Amino acid sequence: MKKITLLILLSLTFNFGVGQTALSEGEIAITGVNADNPDQFSFVLLTDISNTTQINFTDFGWISTGGFYTVVNEGIVSWTANSNLPCGTEIVIENIGSGNFSATSGTALLTDAGFNLSGTGDQLLAYQGNLTSPTFISAVHFGNSVGWTDATNTNTSAVPSGLTDGTNAVYIGNIDNGIYDCSATSNQTLILVGLNDNTNWSGSNTIRQTLASCAYACVAIGSCASTVTWNGTTWVGGTPDLTTEVNIDANYDTGNGGSEVSFKACSLTINNGAILTVDNGTYIEVENDVLVNDGQLRVNTQANFVQNDNNGTFTLGSSGTASVNKVTAIKQNWFYYTYWSSPVVGETIADAFPDTDNDRRFWFNAANYIDEHTVGTTNGIPDDIDDNNDDWSYALGTDVMNPGVGYATTSGRLGFFPRLDTADFIGSFNTGNINTPVVNNPLNVLPAYSWNFIGNPYPSAIDFIAFQQANSSIVDGTAYFWSQSLPLHGSNPGNQVANFNQNDYATFTVGTGGAAGANGIIPTQYIPSAQGFFIAGLSNGNATFTNAMRMADETSNSQFFKGSNSKKNTTTVANKLWIDLASNNGVFNQVLVGYVEGATKGNDGMSYDAPKLLSNVFAALYTSMENSDKKFAIQGKAPSDLNENEIIDLGFITSIDVETLYTLSIAQLEGDYLNNNTIYLKDNLLDKLHDLSDSDYTFTSEIGEFNTRFQIVFTNKALSTNDSNLNNNRLTIIELDDNHVNFKMSNSLTIKKVTIYDLLGRELYNLKGENSSETYELSKLKSTIYIAKVELSNGEIITKKTIKR
Known part of the structure; x- marks a missing residue:
């Protein structure tokens, strides 16, 4: 039986030695842990330390009211520096047997013999001082599914006093062996942010990780280690990276290839009238400040321009200009809308969209959106349309586009169609934290469907999953994107003489993935620069965009989903099935069913299950689930649900009163099971079973709602x-x-x-x-x-x- 003792009465005492460095929270960070034998862990110094500095590591859990929860087989390893060590030094400590520990730098001593990391749940807490009054510096928790909780056994721990989960402490998941992915290694602030974000950790319950795999550089915020200059032919002084100050003294285009490609910089200055172009499919990543002193910075529609440090500045000199050029999808006519958001400071509506009529530029007033009844009735049944038509307001030409706010505009009337449209946003680029108001209106019959129109405020793509997770108490887990492929029509429901079709909304959920709108393009988690989108507000407050959500890569700012159109995808990923509905007179609709961790057969909320918007549709396909009357565009299920007995219920609704031939087809597959098993469509009305993996299924229908007509099954002998x-x-x-x-x-x-x-x-x-x-x-x-x-x-x-x- 384990002996349990609160270390309030008696403790080992570790006093500071002369000359050692007293550390504060976040001045080291744990970078990896292997709980499978032999025990091993690593940490990185985020400040310079002196010889004899001592840091203690324990697997005792912390009780939320104060004090350690201690038992036999838990203990302490004390590490001592044997020389002065600089910021960025990473040290690995390992149990080498017989009560001895090794360290790649300094010495490690087992001072309480019970130290023993457990794969069924444990913690590693770093502190200085003694056990009765420790000064905690860093902490990780791992190996169970509950995360940080009060210490009630050897597998649990509260977040230690003085530390904050996600800031200087992190729960890395239900894994025995975990390692940081090196997503930020350039300065103390970014390293600390990256290491304490559990999405930047990976690991295994069976495979030990190779620790100390990152190369850390502690470049102070706002300072750079060296300077390199582009002279028009070559880089002078070295090659640019996140530690170098970069001067652009001659024209540079990242799309030219050779010496002119994507690059990273500690800071960036453009001089001598030079033009720096960030071309499609490329990026520039800057750690700190940007100065367009005398020249131009141009960012094209599918390029990413990223600043990392939230304290970094973007400055235009008296002869400097900066612009983001965006190109729309092909528009069939002038009245097709695009959803926008400004990536620059101070842009006005008229300057961004000079050719658009004054009465075709809008913003959305979320506080005015109230949906209690179907339009034209008092039936108490919501239809995703504002009851009194005061939710959309005109955006005046003199209005400044607020960062993070969505705007909707048509094209100008002049010219020929179909065509692409362009918009140029000119001004200093938005960077750092940006707050956007979000509204939840309790007057709605369904308050969870309090729609808000927001937008990406940066000249780069952002990760919607990171955005939603950072704002999870305010923003629900689904984003709706307008694809505008179907024309407006007088028979579509709504407040206007002619209304648009809700099938034009593409949908993305953070838990399950994306489903296409009427253009057939499946959205990913990456929201392009200058794009507006709808979310549901969970509460009143500000949603915050941060630089940590921005993407510095070649592909994330593609205007729409970019990838293989093949129905097969052999990558080892979650099983996901996209089904298309099309017709011979222009209908297109898509649903996604994904078997993903965290989802269940039931309604798990909008992070996994996205409702279908059906108010303005001629025909639509949707999924349904037991104990819910909702219709879904995206449905998440547990991975264990997928087997030969699985049944996916597909509903179908149509108001088309002319002879129409409909087609159901597999649009895309992901995952081993779906790629290696036949998918059947069952038509319960006609009592037919069709091999959908082999060919599409065509059918006809009269007007109506058919909630149980179709099913996806995985055996041709279900009974x-x-x-x-x-x-x-x-x-x-x-x-x-x-x-x-x-x-x-x-x-x-x-x-x-x-x-x-x-x-x-x-x-x-x-x-x-x-x-x-x-x-x-x-x-x-x-x-x-x-x-x-x-x-x-x-x-x-x-x-x-x-x-x-």
Whole structure:
């Protein structure tokens, strides 16, 4: 039995030696840990330290009310520097057996013999001083699914006093062996931010990690180690990186290749009238300040320009200019809208969109958006349309575009269509923290659907997942992007004479992924520069954009999803299935079902399950789930749900009253299971099973809503033929007097649901049952043939044609 003692009464004391460095929180950071034998961990110095400096590491948990939770097989390793060491030094400590520990620099001594990292949950806390009054410096927790919590056993710990999770302490996940991914290595501030963000850690429960794999450089914020200059032909003084001050004294285009490619800089200055162009598919990353002293900085539509330090400045000299040029997708006509956000300071609406009519430039007033009823009614059923049409407001030409706010504009009327449009945003680039107001309006019937129109405020792409996670109490987990592929029409629901189609919204969830809008392009987690988008506000407050969310790479700022159009993707990733609905008269719609960690069969909220916007659609495909009346564009499920017995319910709605041929097809696949198993489409109305992996499925339909017509299944024998035929024979349908009809099973199975369709596929009744015999009044049925679909208690669905006389 382990002996448990609070170290309040008795403790080992470690006093500072003469001349050693007293450290504060965040002046070291733990960089890796291996709990699989032999124990090993690493840390990096984020300040210079002197000879004899001592740091203690313990796996005792911390109690939130104060004091350590101690047991046998927990203990302390004390490390002592044997020379002066500079900031950026990384040290690895390892158990080499017989109570001895090694260190790659300095010495490590086991001062409490119980030290033993556990893969089933443990912590590593770094401190100076003694155990009764420690000064904590850094901490990691790992190996269980609960994260930081109060210390009640050897596997748990509260965040130590004086430390903050995500700032100088981190829970790295349910892994035995973990390592930092080196995402920031250039200065103390960025290293500390990167190391205490658990998304920058990776690891394994079975494979030990190679520690000390990063090369750290402690360049002080605002200072640079050396200077390099571009003279028009070559770099003078070396090659640029995050430690070098970069001067551009002649024209440079990152798209030219050779010596002119993407680069990184500690600071950046443009002189001598030089033009620095950041071309499509390239980037420039600057650690600190930017000065366009005498020249031009041009960032093209699919380029990234990033500043890392939130204290970094962007300055235009008296002869300097900076601009971001954006090119839209092809527009079929002038009245097609684009959603924008300004990446520069002080840009006005008129300067950004000089050719657009004054009454075709808008911003969205989230506080005015109230959706209590379907438009034109008082039925209490929301439809994602503002009831009194005061949510969109005109953006005046003199209005300054606020950073982080979304704006909607059409093209100018003059010229020929189809065409691409361009917008030039001119001014100092936005950088650092940017706060954007978000509203949650409790007057909505569904307050969770309090829509807000915001936008990327930077001249680079941002990571929506990072943005949502940093603002998770304010911003829900789905982003909606306007793709504008379908024309406005008078028959679309809405407050105007003609309204746009909600099928034009592409959707992305942080947990499950993206589904295309009407243009067929699947969005990724990366939101391009200058792009506006809708989110749902969870509470009133400010959503904060930060430089840490910006992307310094070649691909993330592609205007739309960029990748293979193949239906096969053999990368080892989560299983995801995209299904398309199309028609011979222009309908396009897509749903995504993803089997991802954290999701369940139920409604997990908008981080995994994104509702379909159906207010202005002619036809749409959606998924459904038990115990929810919502229709979904994206549905997340647990990975364990995917097997040969899995069923995905697909619903279909159409208001098209002319003869139309619809097609269902697999748009894209990801994951081993989906790539290696046949996918079948089951048409419950026609009692057909179609191999969707082999070919698309075509069908016709009358106007209506068909919530249970289609299913995706993974076996062509979901029920044995004998059982199915047997139960089909045991179902009797008997017409009684006064328009009553009896449905009866002759065995022990009960009837869960009965759905009645006419021969045109229109759903006439959707009835619930709970007994083996159910009688319903079906007065709407005329004397004709109809189709009854009966769902039984064992999950079987029986479809029968019968005649009402």
